[in-house]
Amino acid sequence: xxxxxxxxxxxxxxxxxxxxxxxxxxxxxxxxxxxxxxxxxxxxxxxxxxxxxxxxxxxxxxxxxxxxxxxxxxxxxxxxxxxxxxxxxxxxxxxxxxxxxxxxxxxxxxxxxxxxxxxxxxxxxxxxxxxxxxxxxxxxxxxxxxxxxxxxxxxxxxxxxxxxxxxxxxxxxxxxxxxxxxxxxxxxxxxxxxxxxxxxxxxxxxxxxxxxxxxxxxxxxxxxxxxxxxxxxxxxxxxxxxxxxxxxxxxxxxxxxxxxxxxxxxxxxxxxxxxxxxxxxxxxxxxxxxxxxxxxxxxxxxxxxxxxxxxxxxxxxxxxxxxxxxxxxxxxxxxxxxxxxxxxxxxxxxxxxxxxxxxxxxxxxxxxxxxxxxxxxxxxxxxxxxxxxxxxxxxxx
Amino acid sequence: xxxxxxxxxxxxxxxxxxxxxxxxxxxxxxxxxxxxxxxxxxxxxxxxxxxxxxxxxxxxxxxxxxxxxxxxxxxxxxxxxxxxxxxxxxxxxxxxxxxxxxxxxxxxxxxxxxxxxxxxxxxxxxxxxxxxxxxxxxxxxxxxxxxxxxxxxxxxxxxxxxxxxxxxxxxxxxxxxxxxxxxxxxxxxxxxxxxxxxxxxxxxxxxxxxxxxxxxxxxxxxxxxxxxxxxxxxxxxxxxxxxxxxxxxxxxxxxxxxxxxxxxxxxxxxxxxxxxxxxxxxxxxxxxxxxxxxxxxxxxxxxxxxxxxxxxxxxxxxxxxxxxxxxxxxxxxxxxxxxxxxxxxxxxxxxxxxxxxxxxxxxxxxxxxxxxxxxxxxxxxxxxxxxxxxxxxxxxx
Numbered sequence: 001x002x003x004x005x006x007x008x009x010x011x012x013x014x015x016x017x018x019x020x021x022x023x024x025x026x027x028x029x030x031x032x033x034x035x036x037x038x039x040x041x042x043x044x045x046x047x048x049x050x051x052x053x054x055x056x057x058x059x060x061x062x063x064x065x066x067x068x069x070x071x072x073x074x075x076x077x078x079x080x081x082x083x084x085x086x087x088x089x090x091x092x093x094x095x096x097x098x099x100x101x102x103x104x105x106x107x108x109x110x111x112x113x114x115x116x117x118x119x120x121x122x123x124x125x126x127x128x129x130x131x132x133x134x135x136x137x138x139x140x141x142x143x144x145x146x147x148x149x150x151x152x153x154x155x156x157x158x159x160x161x162x163x164x165x166x167x168x169x170x171x172x173x174x175x176x177x178x179x180x181x182x183x184x185x186x187x188x189x190x191x192x193x194x195x196x197x198x199x200x201x202x203x204x205x206x207x208x209x210x211x212x213x214x215x216x217x218x219x220x221x222x223x224x225x226x227x228x229x230x231x232x233x234x235x236x237x238x239x240x241x242x243x244x245x246x247x248x249x250x251x252x253x254x255x256x257x258x259x260x261x262x263x264x265x266x267x268x269x270x271x272x273x274x275x276x277x278x279x280x281x282x283x284x285x286x287x288x289x290x291x292x293x294x295x296x297x298x299x300x301x302x303x304x305x306x307x308x309x310x311x312x313x314x315x316x317x318x319x320x321x322x323x324x325x326x327x328x329x330x331x332x333x334x335x336x337x338x339x340x341x342x343x344x345x346x347x348x349x350x351x352x353x354x355x356x357x358x359x360x361x362x363x364x365x366x367x368x369x370x371x372x373x374x375x376x377x378x379x380x381x382x383x384x385x386x387x388x389x390x391x392x393x394x395x396x397x
Numbered sequence: 398x399x400x401x402x403x404x405x406x407x408x409x410x411x412x413x414x415x416x417x418x419x420x421x422x423x424x425x426x427x428x429x430x431x432x433x434x435x436x437x438x439x440x441x442x443x444x445x446x447x448x449x450x451x452x453x454x455x456x457x458x459x460x461x462x463x464x465x466x467x468x469x470x471x472x473x474x475x476x477x478x479x480x481x482x483x484x485x486x487x488x489x490x491x492x493x494x495x496x497x498x499x500x501x502x503x504x505x506x507x508x509x510x511x512x513x514x515x516x517x518x519x520x521x522x523x524x525x526x527x528x529x530x531x532x533x534x535x536x537x538x539x540x541x542x543x544x545x546x547x548x549x550x551x552x553x554x555x556x557x558x559x560x561x562x563x564x565x566x567x568x569x570x571x572x573x574x575x576x577x578x579x580x581x582x583x584x585x586x587x588x589x590x591x592x593x594x595x596x597x598x599x600x601x602x603x604x605x606x607x608x609x610x611x612x613x614x615x616x617x618x619x620x621x622x623x624x625x626x627x628x629x630x631x632x633x634x635x636x637x638x639x640x641x642x643x644x645x646x647x648x649x650x651x652x653x654x655x656x657x658x659x660x661x662x663x664x665x666x667x668x669x670x671x672x673x674x675x676x677x678x679x680x681x682x683x684x685x686x687x688x689x690x691x692x693x694x695x696x697x698x699x700x701x702x703x704x705x706x707x708x709x710x711x712x713x714x715x716x717x718x719x720x721x722x723x724x725x726x727x728x729x730x731x732x733x734x735x736x737x738x739x740x741x742x743x744x745x746x747x748x749x750x751x752x753x754x755x756x757x758x759x760x761x762x763x764x765x766x767x768x769x770x771x772x773x774x775x776x777x778x779x780x781x782x783x784x785x786x787x788x789x790x791x792x793x794x
Contacts (some may be wrong), residue, residue: 001623001632033593042624045593045612063610063618063719070624102506104677108592109501110523125509159740182572187626188597196430196442200585213460215442221460226398227467228651228730229584235398254625322460333625380777382724 004041006072019130026097028127034333042070101127110276116271136338137353145255150387152184153250153259157390173274174204174233191334203231207242210369213322219361220369240266243368258357259388260373278310279371299346319363328358352380401438403469416527423494427525429503431730439467464758498524519576533735534750547784550583550647550656554787571601571630585701588731601630604639607766610719616758617766637663638764655754656785660792675707676768679757694742725755749777
């Protein structure tokens with residue numbers, strides 16, 4: 001268990017404040033767990049008030065003692081009701097903010113309405129793009145956490161080599177791998193920011209089940225156990241000569257990495273093998289273009305063009321009709337962070353410190369899905385570095 | 398895997414429509430996964446449009462084919478953008494609604510703003526209280542699912558008897574129990590409605606760690622593995638003569654049950670044993686008052702009064718300063734459904750079909766926590782029935 005160092009938190013807040021100045025925002029109120037963890041080091045129930053200049057105030061409803069232990073910021077104060085907020089601000093000599101940033105992409109309407117009643121005269125803007133821009137550039141401290149997370153996911157991969165056997169269900173395999181991850185300190189919870197986005201550890205599925213489209217915004221979906229949560233492993237039995245996808249999110253001290261490897265019992269078809277090699281080529285192409293200064297959308301365009309050239313116009317990043325318009329996603333505390341290696345996004349460019357998962361995959365209906373995924377970061381001096389490190393060969397057992 | 402029968406869905410929609418009539422709402426748009434699953438039988442990405450009278454329309458972005466397989470409703474149609482909605486309504490002869498109900502307790506502001514642009518002239522009201530009132534009364538079909546869920550959680554309990562040993566960490570125990578649940582078909586994901594509410598399977602912790610307060614709205618919290626998700630099992634080692642709490646949520650086909658049992662290696666203190674027996678008395682008292690027609694708050698008041706009388710004014714439902722003001726919570730697709738067995742709530746009464754978890758617990762700081770939890774339902778003719786059924790004895794191993 002690590003406690004986020006004070007210098008980390010202070011640096012993050014300062015960066016947010018600099019973006020707030022650009023956007024002419026007087027105060028940002030941070031309330032959502034992932035953002036709260038990033039800026040305070042904990043998620044004890046409450047809200048962080050970040051003024052345009054000066055010390056942020058972490059107002060905590062429950063549990064104050066733990067917040068004081070886990071949060072490195074100087075000002076951690078009790079608060080019982082939103083009505084207390086103006087009084088707390090006044091104690092710190094802060095006036096009422098005229099323009100307030102809030103996390104409008106995740107904050108429920110009713111919750112927002114209660115805040116608005118506290119500052120009825122204020123204007124409100126969405127602070128999430130600012131917060132996400134701060135969060136997208138990782139510090140050395142965060143890279144260390146991500147490296148530990150990559151080690152965890154490698155242990156999962158090694159375990160998959162040991163336990164996969166003919167006739168076991170996808171669910172049994174998923175359960176074995178989750179068990180390993182958990183014993184290695186995985187917090188269980190995998191955070192995703194988008195409304196209704198839910199994820200559980202991983203997508204583990206074999207053969208035809210790996211080609212089933214789903215509601216989730218991912219290239220592969222899976223049938224899942226039931227329509228209540230129709231993604232990931234189901235009760236299909238693993239057979240010989242079909243791809244077995246192990247797409248797994250490691251998580252250490254709140255930080256996620258994402259890796260996909262493909263296994264099989266016996267050989268898979270030549271068509272499948274070629275598709276795997278082709279996805280390695282797409283990954284290789286990405287490593288050549290994903291340089292600091294390159295627009296996110298350009299990386300997508302170049303890699304997508306190569307996939308099309310290789311013959312996967314209708315199968316790249318999903319079955320025909322269910323294709324997604326991204327190949328990679330930023331990752332850290334949430335699995336859908338900036339940057340998006342996605343269609344459009346011609347304005348936003350890659351920067352040192354950015355971390356993203358890149359997952360070129362194809363779906364061959366009836367047969368199954370295949371591809372690879374690794375988590376990368378852009379280092380300060382050495383260009384693109386790969387965080388996840390398990391063997392990249394197709395594993396034939 | 399069960400597919401929700403059409404008659405179930407139609408009955409649920411009709412009930413919602415009757416509440417809409419009372420509240421003078423022209424249409425409800427259902428978008429959140431738990432509600433969507435309840436009213437459509439699936440969660441394929443999209444929204445369900447429920448008019449005041451007539452057929453509901455499930456508009457699906459992705460994946461339409463799966464939605465048609467998994468959803469028993471008649472009208473399942475494709476939709477690419479919110480702008481398509483008025484056209485779809487017009488195809489069905491539905492006019493533009495003047496007063497629209499949406500799930501304002503869970504819907505993010507930005508999402509709501511996009512809907513508002515589709516119906517700029519409409520008034521908006523929070524439909525969640527209506528939806529929650531429909532969902533709080535379970536059908537026979539749902540009770541069957543809950544019974545399967547209770548069987549799953551009993552297997553977890555039995556496994557705990559086998560694997561608990563001195564020196565293992567709380568995390569190791571949690572991992573073993575999660576492994577069993579998963580192999581028994583647990584979907585992994587445990588849904589909770591409240592903003593920022595996150596839960597992972599269970600709260601498993603021993604001795605002093607079971608008495609650590611946390612940010613979560615639960616009587617016990619636990620330290621967890623890290624401040625990013627500071628609840629549940631941590632790395633404390635299990636010792637002799639201390640309580641080991643196994644608070645576990647079973648989940649079958651989307652339906653949750655909640656059960657807590659307490660184990661120990663060797664004896665626990667007489668004070669702890671007495672506290673356990675006293676919590677059984679509180680549970681017994683609940684079963685005498687939780688009858689159809691009783692206000693939810695009355696059940697709380699009576700049981701809380703008994704706990705105070707037995708000497709637990711400062712330790713009941715949490716450590717002093719971190720006590721929660723409920724003893725039970727409705728449960729089904731989410732773990733925080735109606736009814737709340739909580740302070741206040743003098744207007745809402747228990748009804749046949751309601752399902753709730755009841756969890757009288759005390760926290761003795763330094764020593765640990767103790768108590769019991771079962772999931773109950775109010776049957777049509779036989780009064781209160783207990784769904785979870787593991788042995789209620791303190792288990793001394």
